Amino acid sequence: xxxxxxxxxxxxxxxxMDPKKLKERxxxxxxxxxxxxxxxxxxxxxxxxxxxxxxxxxxxIFNKNGxxxxxxxxxxxxxxxxxxxxxxxxxxxEFNGKK
Numbered sequence: 001x002x003x004x005x006x007x008x009x010x011x012x013x014x015x016x017m018d019p020k021k022l023k024e025r026x027x028x029x030x031x032x033x034x035x036x037x038x039x040x041x042x043x044x045x046x047x048x049x050x051x052x053x054x055x056x057x058x059x060x061i062f063n064k065n066g067x068x069x070x071x072x073x074x075x076x077x078x079x080x081x082x083x084x085x086x087x088x089x090x091x092x093x094e095f096n097g098k099k
Contacts, residue, residue, distance in 0.1 A: 009073040010035030012058060019061040032062050034071040037088055043072070044080045048087035055091035063095075 007026075011017055012035045019035060035058060037043050042054050055070075062068035070092055076085060 005029065006031040006033055006069075008033035008071070010062075011073050013038045013040055019058050023061055023064060027062075027065065027067055031067045031069065033069045034073040035062060036070040036092075037072055039072050039074045039076065043084055043088065044077060046084065048081075048083045051084045051087040052091040052094075055088055056095055059092070059095040 007030050010019075010022065010032045012019055017035070022032065022035075037051065037055055037058065042050055046054070059068070059070060072088075
């Protein structure tokens with residue numbers, strides 16, 4: 001045992017960080033803080049629809065039976081289109097039933 005119950009960062013585009021595998025293997029023991037969106041590829045270069053889809057998918061995976069805090073792993077950079085930021089925030093609201 002490592003002595004902690006939460007892990008941050010969860011960089012979903014890094015090797016070995018597949019959300020489904022992480023949740024299956026460690027989801028009973030760890031809270032995942034981050035990993036809601038790929039901040040290197042999807043958020044800055046994807047379309048708003050791609051951003052929405054990824055946010056909803058990762059929230060669905062990581063939030064199953066609790067244990068997930070949505071976060072972007074890294075700060076959103078200046079080149080992220082405003083529409084993608086809006087899509088990310090709206091997808092979070094949608095997932096939480098507030099939209």
